[in-house]
Amino acid sequence: MNILSPSILAADFKHLGEQIQTVDQAGAQYIHIDVMDGMFVPSISFGMPVISSVRSVTQKVFDVHLMIQNPERYIEEFAKCGADLITVHAEACQHLDRVIQQIHDLGRKAGVALNPATPLNVLEYVLDKVDMVLLMTVNPGFGGQKYLDSCTRKITQLRSWLDEMGYDTDIEVDGGINKETIHTVLKAGANVIVAGSSVFGGEAGKNTEELLKIMKRSEERRV
Ligand code: DX5
Numbered sequence: 001m002n003i004l005s006p007s008i009l010a011a012d013f014k015h016l017g018e019q020i021q022t023v024d025q026a027g028a029q030y031i032h033i034d035v036m037d038g039m040f041v042p043s044i045s046f047g048m049p050v051i052s053s054v055r056s057v058t059q060k061v062f063d064v065h066l067m068i069q070n071p072e073r074y075i076e077e078f079a080k081c082g083a084d085l086i087t088v089h090a091e092a093c094q095h096l097d098r099v100i101q102q103i104h105d106l107g108r109k110a111g112v113a114l115n116p117a118t119p120l121n122v123l124e125y126v127l128d129k130v131d132m133v134l135l136m137t138v139n140p141g142f143g144g145q146k147y148l149d150s151c152t153r154k155i156t157q158l159r160s161w162l163d164e165m166g167y168d169t170d171i172e173v174d175g176g177i178n179k180e181t182i183h184t185v186l187k188a189g190a191n192v193i194v195a196g197s198s199v200f201g202g203e204a205g206k207n208t209e210e211l212l213k214i215m216k217r218s219e220e221r222r223v
């Protein structure tokens, strides 16, 4: 199933609750929440208090993307403050398998993210354990960057690998997705679409509806 996950990194934080409600009402299924620690990525965004305070404004899935070095230190706290799906970077974990287990033990879904330059083969021995793979389609750290074309082949390769194994694991793509690039990533096999500036950069409700329409059309073509 195709899922839209608007990234609140591009939202107006003065009105964060309302902005989340706008994309919720427009039909977005997930809310993408980017946590940055200033170590794994150059920038710092926000953490648990912000997530806890907006938890009550929506029932939608909180899709928490941890751009944090050694995320095992904080998994429990993110689960407590309302994360439903917790994604960690393979590059940031010393013991990736253990972190995935930790997320599952807390009753949450587990995702593994890869930077654009990280090869797919790091997933080989965890692929059967993850609920979602997040392929970064920009270098993580900032919103508003340009989609990296080299990532299209990676999405295609991952989808065919998953098909071969008989897994229907979600592939999330994150970075530079807009009304143009979304066609490319859907065609390549991504089904969870993160969109920050292309949603919150203008009228969030209208942008959400337009992206969802494109996603629905592509799903119908596949059936
Ligand atoms: C980047 C973040 C993204 C970001 C995407 O490091 O992981 O989720 O918000 O922003 P856009 O859609 O503007 O590229």
Ligand code: ZN
Pocket (backbone or CB within 6 Å): 007, 032, 033, 034, 065, 174, 194
């Ligand atoms: Zn993200």
